[in-house]
Amino acid sequence: MAAQHNPWGTVEDQRPASRTSPRRGERQNYRQPTPSKKAHSSVFPHLQMLDDALTELRFNPFAAFLDAFRDEAPAIAGTEADLLPTILASIDRLISPDANDGDLPATEYAYQSARAVVESAYGRLRDSGKHRATNLPAPIVTTDDIGGVKLSWQRGDRHVRTSFAASQGMRSYLYFESAAEHAVEDLQPSALSSRLEWILRP
Amino acid sequence: MPFQLELRHEVLGYTGHYARPALELWGSGGVIIQGMLDALGPHGVRLQHIQVTGSGANASETLVTAQVPSVGTVKFAFDKLEFNFANFTQAFFEAIPKTMDGLVAWMVKAVPDFKFASHKFSYFCHSFVKDSTPQEALRAVNARELKSAGISLGNGAIFNYTVPSKSWQTQLLIDKSHHLVGGLFISLELQIHTGKIDYAQVVLDGRKYLADALAELGLMIPEASA
Numbered sequence: 001m002a003a004q005h006n007p008w009g010t011v012e013d014q015r016p017a018s019r020t021s022p023r024r025g026e027r028q029n030y031r032q033p034t035p036s037k038k039a040h041s042s043v044f045p046h047l048q049m050l051d052d053a054l055t056e057l058r059f060n061p062f063a064a065f066l067d068a069f070r071d072e073a074p075a076i077a078g079t080e081a082d083l084l085p086t087i088l089a090s091i092d093r094l095i096s097p098d099a100n101d102g103d104l105p106a107t108e109y110a111y112q113s114a115r116a117v118v119e120s121a122y123g124r125l126r127d128s129g130k131h132r133a134t135n136l137p138a139p140i141v142t143t144d145d146i147g148g149v150k151l152s153w154q155r156g157d158r159h160v161r162t163s164f165a166a167s168q169g170m171r172s173y174l175y176f177e178s179a180a181e182h183a184v185e186d187l188q189p190s191a192l193s194s195r196l197e198w199i200l201r202p
Numbered sequence: 203m204p205f206q207l208e209l210r211h212e213v214l215g216y217t218g219h220y221a222r223p224a225l226e227l228w229g230s231g232g233v234i235i236q237g238m239l240d241a242l243g244p245h246g247v248r249l250q251h252i253q254v255t256g257s258g259a260n261a262s263e264t265l266v267t268a269q270v271p272s273v274g275t276v277k278f279a280f281d282k283l284e285f286n287f288a289n290f291t292q293a294f295f296e297a298i299p300k301t302m303d304g305l306v307a308w309m310v311k312a313v314p315d316f317k318f319a320s321h322k323f324s325y326f327c328h329s330f331v332k333d334s335t336p337q338e339a340l341r342a343v344n345a346r347e348l349k350s351a352g353i354s355l356g357n358g359a360i361f362n363y364t365v366p367s368k369s370w371q372t373q374l375l376i377d378k379s380h381h382l383v384g385g386l387f388i389s390l391e392l393q394i395h396t397g398k399i400d401y402a403q404v405v406l407d408g409r410k411y412l413a414d415a416l417a418e419l420g421l422m423i424p425e426a427s428a
Contacts, residue, residue, distance in 0.1 A: 032380045032387050033213065033326060084383065095353070108353055115355065116335035116384075123384025124330060127210055188333050189384060 120189035237308030
């Protein structure tokens with residue numbers, strides 16, 4: 001969380017402000033409030049344990065006035081033990097791949113697109129609550145021969161492949177395939193999320 | 203084409219500070235609870251939803267809290283009134299001004315010369331961006347890049363403004379959501395440094411203010427939302 005410290009100190013304290021440990025009153029916190037109890041259980045079902053742990057704080061009638069518990073509440077994103085952080089780390093590695101592997105580094109454009117779309121698709125999958133993202137197989141993450149980024153998921157006979165273009169003006173696409181069907185779609189977070197749901201269906 | 207938001211979680215909060223503490227109500231628990239029940243009864247608040255807390259560290263921490271089923275809380279203290287509502291329906295949102303009028307009406311009756319000193323409304327939401335990503339939406343909001351800092355994952359922006367004709371001071375904040383993976387966080391804080399306000403008008407104006415500001419940034423919030 002970002003905090004803006006008052007560099008001039010307070011009225012009663014004209015000394016140069018310390019770079020560390022500012023008093024609470026000198027902070028201007030930028031925080032994104034933690035969703036409420038109701039939201040935890042309905043929108044973020046995976047947070048039930050966290051929710052339970054915070055129940056007592058939530059029902060502390062002083063909490064909302066003092067706003068204290070919100071400052072201390074851990075961020076929700078990333079608390080679920082799914083594969084997303086690992087996948088993002090794999091995409092990160094494409095920027096400076098091991099020279100011995102002979103892989104081309106991803107272009108910044110492809111890297112940014114891949115990271116953003118995959119993150120949003122997994123977020124949507126999580127939010128839908130229909131399937132747990134933890135059940136998804138880990139994708140294979142590689143670059144193509146011009147620095148585009150490719151990810152592919154496989155479960156049984158179902159395949160989902162994404163190709164993030166190396167540069168603007170080139171086409172990014174999503175391809176899916178099973179014994180019964182196959183097609184190419186525009187590579188949007190909602191489309192990828194839907195296809196990842198599809199791959200999880202029994 | 204503007205980026206359309208797909209709301210996943212939204213919260214509306216309010217704090218009204220009184221011009222002076224309503225100490226005439228000290229010891230009048232029955233009057234306070236009756237006032238809150240009258241105002242919040244239409245939203246399903248019954249006596250069992252009201253909690254009285256009086257053992258705080260100081261007088262300003264004496265509270266009467268009403269849990270509004272499925273939506274949030276309304277809190278009365280001797281120096282302020284507060285509510286926090288989350289993931290409310292459109293019908294509930296539209297009823298908020300009337301509810302606020304009801305919450306203030308009994309205080310005006312019970313406390314001579316009762317008035318507010320200031321009001322603060324805060325709205326925030328976490329949403330997905332239809333057919334796009336938060337990074338794309340943020341690129342239209344804040345295109346600055348820090349070359350020495352690495353590769354950008356999307357930069358947020360904070361806009362501080364005043365609207366003198368309405369005595370408003372506002373802060374609009376847009377960033378990647380920390381809570382909804384792959385989502386966008388938007389918050390609007392609206393402070394009104396005047397005592398008497400028309401709640402219905404402020405809610406209406408605040409909603410339009412947010413929609414207009416977001417439209418300038420190429421973002422479209424669903425019409426049915428706050």
